[in-house]
Amino acid sequence: MIDRLSSSRRKRGVVLSSHGWQRLQAAEHLSALRENLGRPYTLEQLSDRTGLSNNTLTKVRHRQKPVDYPTLEAYFQAFGLAIATDDYLSQDNDRSASVLTHLQQTPLKGQLELDSPFYIYRPPAEKLCNDEVFTPGALIRIKAPRQFGKTSLMARILSHAEDRGLRTAAISLQLADNRIFTDLDQFLRWFCAMVARALGLPTELEERWDSLFGGSYSCSDYFETYLLPADPSPLLLVLDEVNVVFNYPHIAADFFGMLRAWYEQGKHGGVNRELWQRLRLVIVHSTEAYLPLNLHQSPFNVGLSIELSCFNLDRVKELTLRYGLSSENAYAETLLNLVGGHPYLTQLALFDLSQRPIEPKEFTQTAIAPDSIFSSHLRQQLACLEQDPELLNAMKQTLLTPEGALLHPTQAFKLQGLGLVSFQNQRALPSCNLYRAYFSQVLK
Known part of the structure; x- marks a missing residue:
């Protein structure tokens, strides 16, 4: 043992x-x-x-x-x-014990607290983002599959900016009801109201919105004449889960075109350039934009691109130590082989290992058992596939093609966004052995 x-x-x-x-x-x-x-x-x-x-x-x-x-x-x-x-x-054991006490009830889930001992830095992502938000008119794109730590990184960027005097607003587009996406005008009014609320400002949409000029113009005018001038401090606006908008092509092209126009205003605008330079925009998403956006109207090919990667062996070792486990080499190598450095799955595994004495080999052998620490996550991933027959077939094709499957871009992006596949020479492969074993069993 x-x-x-x-x-x-x-x-x-x-x-x-x-x-x-x-x-x-x-x-x-x-x-x-x-x-x-x-x-x-x-x-x-x-x-x-x-x-x-x-x-x-x-x-x-x-x-x-x-x-x-x-x-x-x-x-x-x-x-x-x-x-x-x-x-x-x-x-020191006293510190390790206090860390374990902190985790005795449930495993970590969602955004990690700013002072969490389990947040793992992935240089140079944090430093690049923290520096870039002070660049006038900055646009940062943070991309990673689900549960890769995007929200935890976002929280640290916001905290860093607030500490240095920036106004901040974080909007999760996942909070918008389906009815909000009925038409562009309604969506943009909701968007403006959410930003105003995040900044502690009255909404003032009725006084400032003129549908005669169209939603994109009215939204831009709302920022230009109200939200940006409301305070001389720069405004850091973080848009989380923007990939939700990809499902609504009748809104997406205009919305993303508007964001690109704001960026261009800050970089190359005329009289109002200085005002738009106060806006620092962070776009957080889990997949590529698979929409046919015009090259010059897309915000996904400008600004600073940050792609969060899986944990490497050193980072898994470091996290193993933080969970109070000795013999970190044996644990880290086993986990890296099983979950491929997937940040959330690594956290789940180490939580479980910190609670009960079990050999790494035994842990691997029971990883896809119905009562394993991964069972809930695996069922959720299966449910996502079952809601989309084309996505389900794409995953089956990936499992049946040892050299990697050539998938339609839409399905490839969606599977990558779920963290289920990675790519080698444009061919899709299961992103880790845990997924390979589980889906090979349930998708026979």
Whole structure:
């Protein structure tokens, strides 16, 4: 049986987190450019600068064995950095125990709290987004399959912006009822009302909306004459789940064309350019826009593109440590092989493993059992497929084609948005062994 952390075997020390390692590397690189003719520092140079031995520096940089906190602090201070709590992982049992207590009732679900010890940084996504929101007229596109951490990243971008004086409004298009999508004018009025409410402003649609000019014009005018001038601070507007609009082509083309026009106003506009530069737009979606949008009217080919990836082995190891599990290599390799680094499935698995002693091999063998930790998620994915016969057939085709299936783009995008497939040379394959095993069994 794999050993766990216990009060009888205390493991003191800290290990650099992915976030801390990113910060340290960035500071080292900048210092090397300024002070070392652009050449990376050698261990000997780092030792002279930090006062740490070559052996200790190697231990810190490999992020496998713990060091004491003052050692890590000295390394950071040598490059002008103040160490923060998310720069390191504590391997003290008391902290691990408190983490496990936090999770004893239910596994993590949905957006992770800003101070959650289970949020894993995926550099450079966080830094790129946090920097870009301060660019006048910025547009950021965040794309990833469902349950990949888009909303948790979005929350951190919003918090970062609010701390630095930006106004913020986050609108989930999933909250709109079906009737809202009846026509463009109604949808855009709902959209404007939601933004005004998020900003704590009166709606004022009756006074400011003129359907004679069309919904897109009225919506743009509402922003230009009311929402943007209401405060001199820039406005960060985050639109979550915009892929919902893909299902309504009679609305999507005009809505996305309007967003693109706003971006162009901020970049190349005339008299009102400075006003539109106050708008910083973040579009969050789980699939590609498979609509036939005009190249010059689409917001999906401009701005900063961020695509959240699966966890790699190092990040799964780091999360394993955060759940208080020792022998992280064995757990991480098993989980990566089973769920392919899928962020939500990795969290589910580690929660389960933190609650009961079980060997990695046994965990894998029972992964698709009716009472497994994954059963509810797998049934939900199956239900999504069963609602769309074409999507169901596309998944069957993927399972039956070992070299990967060539799917119609619409079905390929939808399966990718559900996180069920990944692509190699444009061919669709099950995104992880868990999905391959489960759907091979239920879709015989």
